[in-house]
Amino acid sequence: MSRTIVAPSILAANFANLADEIRKVEAAGADWIHCDIMDGHFVDNISFGPAIVDLVRGLTKLPLDVHLMIEHADHYVPRFVKAGANSITVHVEPEAKHDVAKTLQQIRDAGCRVGLTLNPETDFKLVEPYLDKIDMLLVMTVHPGFGGQPFRADQIEKVKRARSLGGDKIDIEVDGGINAETARVSIESGANVLVAGTSIFYAKDYAKAIGELRG
Ligand code: DX5
Ligand code: ZN
Numbered sequence: 001m002s003r004t005i006v007a008p009s010i011l012a013a014n015f016a017n018l019a020d021e022i023r024k025v026e027a028a029g030a031d032w033i034h035c036d037i038m039d040g041h042f043v044d045n046i047s048f049g050p051a052i053v054d055l056v057r058g059l060t061k062l063p064l065d066v067h068l069m070i071e072h073a074d075h076y077v078p079r080f081v082k083a084g085a086n087s088i089t090v091h092v093e094p095e096a097k098h099d100v101a102k103t104l105q106q107i108r109d110a111g112c113r114v115g116l117t118l119n120p121e122t123d124f125k126l127v128e129p130y131l132d133k134i135d136m137l138l139v140m141t142v143h144p145g146f147g148g149q150p151f152r153a154d155q156i157e158k159v160k161r162a163r164s165l166g167g168d169k170i171d172i173e174v175d176g177g178i179n180a181e182t183a184r185v186s187i188e189s190g191a192n193v194l195v196a197g198t199s200i201f202y203a204k205d206y207a208k209a210i211g212e213l214r215g
Contacts, residue, residue, distance in 0.1 A: 004183075005193040006210050007032040007065050007173070010056065011047060012147045012197030018052075021201065022059045028206035032065045032087075034175070034195045036144075037080070039070035042096055043145035050079040057084030065089070065195075067117070067175065069144045071097040074106055081110040089115025089138050089173075092126045104133050115173070119143060120152050124161055134170060136193065137162045141186070142176025147197040151177030156189050163190025180212040187215065 008030045013021040022033065033056060038047040057064060063086035070076060073090040080088055088107045092100055100116070107114045117138035118127050127137060139158045142149040155174075162172050173193035174186045183194050194213050203209035 002192075004187055004191075004214050005031040005171070006200075006213050007034040007193060007195045008200045008206075008210075009034040009036055009147065009175070009195050009197035010201075011036040012201040014201070018056070019059050022056060025200065025206050025210075026060050026062055028200075029210045030062060030200075030206075032063045032193075033060060034065045034067060034197075035085075036147075036197075037066060037068050037070055037076075038145065041071045042091065042093075043069045045145045050076070050083040053080060053085060054083040063087065065115075065173075067115075067138065067195075071095070074098045074103045077103065077106050077110065081107075081112060085112055087113035087115050087136060089117050089136065092116055092118050092130070093122055100130065101133070104130060108133075117175075118158070120155050124158050127162075128165070131162070131166050131170065136171040136173055137166065138173040138175055138195075139191070140176055141174050141178070141182070144176070149177055151179075151182040153182075153185070156185060159186060159189040159191050178213065180215070183213045184215050 008025045038045045040046040066085040067089045113135040115136040141155045174191045175195035178196040179199040200209045
């Protein structure tokens with residue numbers, strides 16, 4: 001696999017200076033911008049929607065990696081496509097209330113990269129039938145909803161399993177509690193995309209923080 005992709009999650013950015021934050025993180029070497037979309041139903045938090053993604057689209061040429069922690073993702077996919085998403089990742093859990101196969105195809109047909117994800121409590125078996133239909137598997141290393149939570153080391157087995165089943169054909173992304181130390185474990189286990197919120201946006205020096213994640 002080529003070099004590790006770092007995707008800062010703007011959930012941890014200072015929204016009063018979002019334009020500045022995006023420019024700074026881009027100059028610091030970010031590869032993608034990760035947008036965490038929360039609806040207050042699938043997860044116990046509300047973040048932002050397509051209007052903010054559209055605004056971010058106008059601030060950077062970097063790929064926008066949109067993570068939908070929402071119910072009925074199929075209903076909202078077209079709006080995130082229109083807003084300029086490059087990849088769209090949806091949840092596999094029944095609580096996400098959509099037909100997973102159909103939504104993956106909908107994302108594909110819209111010309112975006114296709115991502116699927118699972119919560120720490122969710123059995124890996126749920127994603128297995130879809131591995132040949134996706135470009136990226138996101139292994140959640142915290143229960144989604146909030147930034148700043150500790151990394152769940154017990155999720156590393158899923159990263160290894162995904163890499164052994166998916167080979168080099170799919171990106172394997174980890175999200176939650178990623179810092180220099182947990183990034184190393186994740187990369188060694190087969191992850192090649194790192195999402196990081198607090199360890200980048202709460203750092204004084206974004207370039208240093210991103211460099212430390214790459215190891
Ligand atoms: C969790 C989100 C993550 C989160 C990561 O619900 O999907 O992207 O913002 O934040 P940190 O890096 O602070 O754990
Ligand atoms: Zn995320």
